[in-house]
Amino acid sequence: MAIGLNILVGYTGQISLGHAGFFATGAYSCVLLMVKAQVPFIIALPAAGLISALFGFLVGLPSLRLEGPYLAIATLGFGMAITQIISHSSFTGGHMGIEAPKMSVGSFVIDTPAEQYAVITIIAVILTVAALNLMKTRVGRAFVAIRDSEIAAEAMGINITWFKTLSFAVSAFYTGIGGALMAFALEHVSASSFNLILSITFLAMIVVGGLGSIMGSILGAALLTYLQIKLQIIQEAPVIGPLLLDISNMFFTPEGLPNIQSIVFGAIMIAIVIFEPLGMRGIYLRIKRYWKMWPF
Amino acid sequence: MLETRNIEIYYGKIMVVRGLSIKVQKGEIRAILGANGAGKSTTLKTIMGYLDDQPEKGTIWFNDKRIDRLKTEQIVPLGIAYVPEGREVFPELTIRENLIMGAYTRSGDCSAEIDRVFNYFPVLKDRLKQQAGTLSGGEQQMLAIGRALMSKPALMILDEPSLGLSPLLVTEIFDIIRTINQEGMTILLVEQNARKALSVAHHAFIMETGRIVLEGPPDKLMKNEDVQEFYLGMQQEESIKGYQRYKRKKRWR
Amino acid sequence: ADKVRGVTDTEIFIGQWGPQTGPAALWGAVARGSGVYFDLINEEGGIHGRKIKYFLRDDSYNPMKTKAIAKEFLEEIGIFAVVGGVGTSTGMAVRDYLMENKVPWVGPPTGSTNWTVPMQKYLFALYPRYTDEAYVLTQYAVEKMGKKNIAFFYQNDDYGKEGLKGAKDYLEKKGMKIAAEVPVEPQDTDLKSHVLKLKESNADAVILWVLPKHAAIVLGTSMAAGFKPQWIACSTLSDSTLMHKVTKGLWEGVVYANFLDMESPLVKKYLEAQKKFAPKEQETGVFFVAGFLFAEPLVEGLRRAGKDLNPDSFVKAMESIQHWNDWLGYDCTFGPNERQGMKAVYLSKCGQGGKPEKISDWLKFDTAK
């Protein structure tokens, strides 16, 4: 659910390294609501989003006066604190995490992977449309304005304090919902999953997808998730696999080969920024333009 | 001394400067006048090597050396100083540090130059330790010009030096321009204040949508009717009185 | 017969996850060790004509990824059983999922009680429980080494906490008090304040239930602080050559628990297999060999299950393993109500140059209590 972060970073230009924290908040609050308070899924999901938003709001408050690296550190602190607290509290299942119940709408229980996938897609589509709409109208424009020039934005009558915090909250809401959905997809939540690397991956997703573009966020998230799965078994790939093994044997250590994941990931992030600053959206736009010109 | 031969400059696919040739002779002041968006600043930036892969066509020569496609940091040491449009001081450095940066390409002590700058702009002297970003608009403009003087260039390129200056200061700045020119510096000037520019220049160009449409010595240009109307604003009286808004677009086509 | 997932006429699919990258990659050797073991078995002709096809996946010690891997195992590859799979929180993320889908799982390489309490039909644990291990270690320290003031330095998660519980159980029984319990967070590198806490307690022995890295740092830092108790280490720190190397010799004299018999002739055979199948493998220490250990009972179970292999026949076969000793561990025993296969450790002391010196026989847990 990179959309959330994109709202924050892409649109208001605030950098957060703590989104894993919101992700965790969303996942845990949704699961806990359902397990401990027997709240039905359709209520627990938005509630989880709102709880994350609340946290986002609270984290957003100090962020008002911070920017750049200062903000990054503050949010990083939040992300670390949240996971630390979760993993030390027995209410949240400690390090072991907790099992997530099945999603259900009314009496209809969703349990096959296909159904699960469908539900998640539907929710994602609804949220995407909402985000697209939001960005086209007053609130969204205000977010962008703040990024470009705070002074001017304020002179337009935009209450920066309010909108900055709001952007944090909205972004946290999205991330929280994302976290909750993830909890259901994996049927388990566990504190140690929500680490700094996750936050970085989020950031990578939106950059790869294209900053300030909602379509891009989705594409980016999809691509990176796909790669994450496929790179694991790179040794099994034809041609490249044996070749890499040979290289490993010659210059590196073969058991270190899985680290190639991290290398490829890093390389992709850099390549995208260097060659296609607009990310996947840029590529998409270019293809679109190309087809428009076709056959000329 | 400086010469552009038939240069064409593009922003992406849009041609902004279309076959421009200008020459600046040693010891002269030359001015480029022109409406908004004519491509004046673009031309200067290209001369200074700011725009990658530009000019698309044509060549630029400085003292018989080809300088197009050189990097800015290679061009400056040849003896060209540039005062960009819109001041562009180093906001968090002090005035002193700003000036020192102006002399970056020169080695050795630069206190003599600093004194010379303070001589031209005494205001700056009182603010030696103030951060440049907190200066008023005009003060920043003075600093920008002073900073360019620090490198003792052979050619100085100024982009709208009078922007935002009070009338008194505009006069002063042009006096200074004339003085440094008399001390031997060649000057290329882009200006909106045509009257002032023409009063100091030896030769001027008028630029419209990427082309030179008129050039010559100032007294000749002053006599041109269009120049009078659009750049010197001599016939404004009646149209204002009549509250009539009319515009003659598409000139010199 | 019906088609059984992960079993064909010629192959059995076995999966394992393990951190090959990231902060816990050290343990990744376990999963690679198992791989070599399966290669060896296949070379010897497989099991009832079937070869083992082994799937190793990297989860970077991230439960979220482990879960994704488990799903891949079941929904895409279709494996018969899981072996090993380092990590408690990672394993817990998939335990119920695997059990619901009747995936036999042999030998999760940690000593968590969660594997066997409550009992899971398809889950066979081998690694001696941390609680029990800590119990006997403490007992040994008090009874055999005459230590009176014992402190406990543990990683602040279930791994460390279970160890702590075992130690406290023993001390409580003896009416003794623990000198200090000092937790360390997995990501910490600066342990000065931890050491000062330990030093304050005036402990004459400190039990370590931490990562090798932290063990090394804490020994070094203690040395610098002039704090020199008897160090006693849990079985995850039982690679004394490695520990001796990273502590630059400080490990000498440390007493630690072992769950795998490095002197067994099997080890030699296994290391030869490694030379053959994974000649470049560098980490052939205890963790790597442990990868063999966790796979041995699985293979034994597969053998006993015979040609007609399915999860339930496998469980039956596993349950028939009683006091089995033809492996690296000790006295493997399962039963209809017994899922903890191994219940003993022996102690060693790190001698000169990191050479392990066995100082006790196998200490069986049930007799200890």
Add this chain to the structure above:
Amino acid sequence: MSFLAIKDLGISFGGLTALSSVSMNVEKGQIFSIIGPNGAGKTTIFNCISGIYRPKRGSILFQGQEMVGKKPYQAAKMGIARTFQNIELFSHLSTMDNLLLGRHMHMKSGILAGSTFLGRNFPAAREECLHRERVERIIEFLEIESARDMPVSALPYGTRKLVELGRALAMEPSLLLLDEPTAGMNQEEKRDMMFWIRDIRDDFDVTILMVEHDMNLVMEVSDEIFALNFGIKLVQGPPHVVRNDPGVLEAYLGRD
């Protein structure tokens, strides 16, 4: 009671007195110009009025309300719009979006309404259409149609100034602060600007407070001129008075 009454305004920056005891009254419907040498404190006055600086002493009464201590966005809500000396546009946005941001205060849709519309008839969409129309009218008025969908960072300086003016107009202010509106323009463009300033005052019914260095323009359009030097008032009065004031001549105009 004056429309805008500044009394005894003073502010200093670390030892430097930028304004000392400045007082002025601006009447409704006036075009009121502030002139003065560089660094006199003109922009500082603007910054005080629009809430960006907080003056050390003095008061600013706008339609009877105290402005000192108000935040910039509050000032904007009360009907004060401004342009900036160094142009502060939202450079990644198009001209259209920039102007729509000017309408920010007049729009109401919040997060919920903003994110949940599907067709033209939802309130947020309707509101959006309405305001777009208004903005179109301003674009037409300033003749910047060609720039409507261009990102403002690619516009020439003069056009950017116009966009900024348009954005201020979109706010429908009752007081408009213009900081050097014609800097960087040539005579012809300045002349256009002069007409616009008058038209704006007449058609949009706003009071205009302007800082400008072009004396021809100032003298032509101003009803009242206030001359400032080193944070101190030199003179105030109609153009012909100020033009011939010896203090102004000496400090500002020079012998021309």
Add this chain to the structure above:
Amino acid sequence: MQFFFDLLVGGLSMGACYALVALAMVIIYKTSEVPNFAQGEMAMLSTFVAYSLMSSYHVGFWTAIIATLLFALVLGFLLEIAFLRPAKDPTVLSLIVITLGAEMILYGLAGWKWGANQNPFQVPFSEYSGFRIGGVLITEINLWTFVTSLVIMLLLFLFFRYTKVGVAMKAVQQNAFAAKAMGIPTRRILTFTWGLSSVTGAVAGVLIAPIATLDTNMMMDPMLKGFAGAVLGGMTSLPGAALGGYLLGIIENCFGGYVSLEFKSVVAFGLIVLILCLKPTGLFVKHFERKV
């Protein structure tokens, strides 16, 4: 009391390492406004180079260190030239992403090459003995760490304050456009800062490794703490960053010693958030208000 002084010494020596990392980050931040997240990994890789030289090629310690610092310098140059320079119209965010990408690449490479093992890092001075001041032991390595960090800090400070290149580095950050107009070779300056910063970071790595043992994850925690220290000090101020690093080390140790070990690391961040709320640009940097 002795307990407190012990904590203090521990805090100071760890703080010195944080301070070095913080300095390294500040150097790059000063010229490009980019917090360099690859800093830790750069240091880790350099330390591994030193380790390999010593253990596999039996090079002497000091030779290895000099070779390593050279390596670090070149690594810094390379990263800048290969990754940062080609970026078209980079925003701060995209640069940050590049450093994150570089971080992942370096981490992956190190893991690939050196595996996951813990390695002992030998130094010719003792980790365990040293001299005592009133019962508090200051080990040789503590002393080395402390002195090295101070010397480097001082050198850097003088460099930035008094040399033309130093001032030019600041100028590049504030207005690269104008810096070019002054004839400042902005790109070369950037490359140079990366080299300088990389060397500073490598020193930190070499000083941390003997105590923390060397593995690919060694620098993760110090990197974050160093970053936090830099932010605490104000991100653009060298003395601020160094002090921030020291402070962080001390606070952490004292909190660990007196309050709770569990939340030791988190508290450091919590505290920073608190301080940032009160002083948004860190302790030692004047907030610069942009004038309009």
